[in-house]
Amino acid sequence: MLDSAMGIEYLHHGHITPIVHCDxxxxxxxxxxxxxxxxxxxxxxxxxAVSKFMEYTETLGTLGYITPEYGxxxxxxxxxxxxxxGIMLMEVVTKRRQTDEERCNENLDLRKWITQSFLVTMMDVVDVNL
Structure with a gap:
């Protein structure tokens, strides 16, 4: 996860004009x-290239990984x-996919499932091998 974070950092800050991966x-x-x-x-x-902070587009990424405002x-x-x-990092820490059928049947995405788990105990969410 550190290598991919450094790659993302390079895209956003390693050039005069930021590059956003979008997917x-x-x-x-x-x-x-x-x-x-x-x-x-x-x-x-x-x-x-124009604003360096945001752009509007009709191109979409992968559901579950895109921000609500992008979608x-x-x-x-x-x-x-x-x-x-952050979504990918949550997948690594919990050892669960964004699209787990168990949560999808309850209309919960990974982020909502983890947020609800704060009310109980986080140790039930984290992968036991960590």
């Missing part, structure tokens, strides 16, 4: 032979990539 999800984080993570698949990424209003910003990274 961060586990399938777009690739591991090399040394198990170093690399961000891949820039098919719908956006270069924020409903088409707002693209580096914050959206941070949100997607």
């Amino acid at each position: 961060l999800k586990p399938a777009n984080i690739l591991l090399d032979d040394d198990m170093v993570a690399h961000v891949g698949d820039f098919g719908i990424s956006k270069i924020l 409903s209003e088409g707002i693209v910003s580096p914050s959206g990539d941070v949100y997607s990274y």
Whole structure:
């Protein structure tokens, strides 16, 4: 997760014009032979050349990993990539997929499920192997 965070940091701050990936999800984080993570698949990424903070678009990413404002209003910003990274990090910590059928049947996404777990105990959410 640290390697992919550094890759996202490079996209957002490593150039004069920020690049927003727009579709961060586990399938777009690739591991090399040394198990170093690399961000891949820039098919719908956006270069924020005009405002450098946000852009409007009709291109969508993967449901479950995009921010609510991106999905409903088409707002693209580096914050959206941070949100997607957070969802992936929650998947790693809980050892559960964003699309687990058990939670989907209860109309809960991973973020809502974890938020509700704060009311009980977080240790029931975290993967026992951690």
